[in-house]
Amino acid sequence: MTRSLLFRTEDLSDYIIQFFVRHDISPKDARTAAEILLAADLRGVDSHGIIRLDTYYGTRLRKGLIDPHARLEVVRETATTLALDGGSGLGQIVGYTAMQRCIEKARQSGIAMVTVRNSNHYGIAGYYAMMALPEDMIGVSFTNAQPLVAPTYGRKAMLGTNPIAVAVPAGGERPYVLDMATSIVPIGRITVYDKAGKAIPEGWGIDHEGKITTDPKQVLNGGALMPLGGIDLMRGYKGYSLALLVDIFSGVLAGSAFGTDVAQPSTNEPARVGHFFAAMRIDAFRPLEEFKQDMDVLIRMMKNSPRAVDQERIYIAGEKEFEMAERRRTQGIPLLETVVESLKASGQLVGLPFDLDVQGVVEN
């Protein structure tokens, strides 16, 4: 049994902005970073939200591993492509700026792609893909990350949970928003089971010998996550190959670190995370309104298709997250008491007490 406290989004946002400003981030950049971080909490991707405020960002800013004043440098540019160097800046600012540039270029050229080297953990991949939606474009965002996933037939964590995010506008229906790790589950999921003293489902992870284990500690200590698909019989090499693909686009094509050279956020090395972004104008291919109508038809076709026994609803990628965000915006964002404690501790380090109004308590 765990307890969570509910906080208003605006209060958390103000706190995060002040926290970043105390770390020498400009108020404008701090607002952007806070919005992206809270987008994770709102959408229910708690592992990529405020829980990481100090471990992924604050600590690394204080160590000088994230440069609060980094300016993106152009490494190479064509009418349709742009290769940027993030200068070890805050991942959210680097990612936001890079996707903005990508959208600007796509506005001119129909389609555009942007790579980024030397960045840091940028939060949820989906945020950047979704930036394309109000522009009536399809948005794509990949990033590599610290190694946590073993290749099929391997036993060592060699690849990040390297997410694939794609956002596609629809008409009357909500947009399609895919934001998926290429592992079965993120590492945070394993930690949750470990803290609860529970066994993990068979297939999520392996031990240090590469054998499937249901003991979360074996996965966390020298083991690895399984790629989407799981074991060979269930075609886990597809998930492994997708993780590798994301590393090729985000790491190799960007000229950034890749594979085991992407640093763990807890180390004292520059992370050298790489990102990849794409934006596509829909009207470069067909009239926008026709496209949106057909998106609605496809979405409804799936949602109204016959359900399996005992199932109540068929979803479209992103749908659960949109509904979660609506709920949390009104009811508040729940933070585990342990998370609140760690926010208080990290706040003290920079003289910023975490003393926001608690809107309610949730028992899980």
Added chain:
Amino acid sequence: MTRSLLFRTEDLSDYIIQFFVRHDISPKDARTAAEILLAADLRGVDSHGIIRLDTYYGTRLRKGLIDPHARLEVVRETATTLALDGGSGLGQIVGYTAMQRCIEKARQSGIAMVTVRNSNHYGIAGYYAMMALPEDMIGVSFTNAQPLVAPTYGRKAMLGTNPIAVAVPAGGERPYVLDMATSIVPIGRITVYDKAGKAIPEGWGIDHEGKITTDPKQVLNGGALMPLGGIDLMRGYKGYSLALLVDIFSGVLAGSAFGTDVAQPSTNEPARVGHFFAAMRIDAFRPLEEFKQDMDVLIRMMKNSPRAVDQERIYIAGEKEFEMAERRRTQGIPLLETVVESLKASGQLVGLPFDLDVQGVVEN
């Protein structure tokens, strides 16, 4: 126990070319189609090769559902994008021509994307992605297909096995070539178990109620394939969402059929299959030689990483298929006796006896 007969690639190629020419395909187009069809057999993707010569192509040509003289029409064109109408042409010719156009545009613009509507089954997606390799480009190819896969929590086949293919050049190492169905296995795999009277592994497919079944007949008769990932606990909604993504790019963006509106090849309707292609110049992002060197480093990093107990080798996407193609090019392509019989039957229909030299016999 099944027996396969071995045939020389050249002999099979000559036969396929003549078969297509008898169906009023021009000799030049017939050569292209034969090469793409045999690329599947060579690479070990037998389900997409000569086995489909009559069911997917010959029959539909004779019924007038595939137009042997189709010309691709430009629906919309910009410097970087092209939307084509395949005019119900042979999928391989439509796909080949579209990817050629995509590569030409990418040569000029750095990156390019091409959609195609009103096409037919185009064989293996990987072939078109690989066309980018000699150009030092990354190639991408998606296609939708007749519905065989159920959405997560659904029970009806609503989406094709909608493949994702991406080819990336390397230096001294073989290129990375992903060519994956977004279902766990293709339908042909279920048929193989059915014919052998064997149970399928738990998780590959569901019955008409949406329940997981190990009976291949239940999957084939009113059931459906499971998307990559399988059940919800193993995050099968990611595979479902990837299948939907491919349908959005190949069907909706192209203005072609999508979802259950893509016709089964056995019907008397135009298939209205849609494709999506992309090509990216590597040197638009970074110097080609640096990229290739880093690809080699990444590939070797994976292949030389510690293996799980009892495992002998770690692979890169496409590696097994390259090795299979080398073996089959020298030893011959094995065709099941039942396949040879059906080739003889379809050959008779067009006065073209299938009487090629048998190079050997393989017992499976």
